[in-house]
Amino acid sequence: MADVKKFLYVNRKAPYGTIYAWESLEVVLIGAAFDQDVALAFIDDGVYQLVKGQDTKEIGMKNFSPTYSALGDYDINKIYVEKESLEARGLTIDDLQHLVWEDEDDDWAEKDSIKIVTASEMAEIMDQSEVVLSF
Amino acid sequence: MKFGISVHEGPYTHQASDSAYFFCKAALEAGHEIFRVFFYHDGVNNGTNYATPPQDDRHIMNRWSELAKEHDLDLVVCVAAAQRRGIVDEGEQQRNGKEGKNIADGFRISGLGQLIEAGIEADRTIVFGD
DSSP: OOOOOEHHHHHHOSSSSHHHSHHHHHHHHHHHGGGGEEEEEOOGGGGGBBBEEEEGGGTTTOOOGGGGGGGGGGGGEEEEEEHHHHHHHHHGGGGGGOOOEGGGGGGHHHHHHEEEEOOHHHHHHHHSSSEEEEE | EEEEEEOSSSSOTHHHHHHHHHHHHHHHHHHOOEEEEEEEGGGGGGGSSSOOOOTTSOOOOHHHHHHHHHHHHOOOEEEHHHHHHHHOOOOHHHHTSSSOOOOOEEEEEEHHHHHHHHHHSSSSSEOOOO
C-alpha cells in the first residue's frame, strides 16, 4: 500500500434530491486517511454542491455543505470546478464557498482550494488521474 | 489486468448492476482478475437475500452470489450505505438489535476503506452508476 495514486472524485449531481453528493463526500473523507493524491471535480449540477448559503430547513434534510470547508484540514486542496457548468447555471466563483487550505511549506499561508477550469482542462485532469470515482 | 469494480445503483431499477455483472463475468472469462466488487449507494441492495423477483426474470442477487462462489469473488457492501438501507449481516443484527439478517451468500459488509483499497490495488477501477 506504499504506492500513492492520483484519485479524482467526480461530483455531477445537485446536493439534494439524491444522496449521491453526500455519500460522495463520505468517501472523500474516509479516503483522506489513505494518504493518496486526492482531487475533486465538480461538473454539471455538481457545481451546486459548493454554492454558499445553503439552507435545507424546509426540506428536512441535513445541510452538509459546511463539511466542504473542512476539506483543507484533510490536505484536500485540489478542487476543480468546471467553468462551462457554472456559466450554464448563471453562477460565478463568487456564488461558491471560499474554500482554503494552509500550506505548511509556505509558513502556513492560506491558499485557495478552488480552481475554475474549462471543460477541456477538466478532460486533461481526468486523463491524468489514475482512479476516477464518479458520483 | 486486475480490476476494481464499484456498483452504485440497485438491482432492477437501473441497469448499472447488470452491466457490472456482465463486465465481471466477461473479464473473468478472459482471464482477468477482479480484485473486489464494492457496492455503494443503492448498490448495496444487490446484496439482499430477501428479494423474490418473478421467475421469468433474471435473479440479480443470486447471479452475484453464484459468480462469487464460482470465482471466489470479494463482494463488499458498504456498511454506512447498508445501515441506511437495511442490509444486515449477523454482526449488524446484533449491534443494532434487528430481528433478522438479509445479507446474500458471498457478500460481506465492510467500510468505505475497502473501495479506496480497491482503487489502490487494482490496475483499473470502474464505476457502474447513473
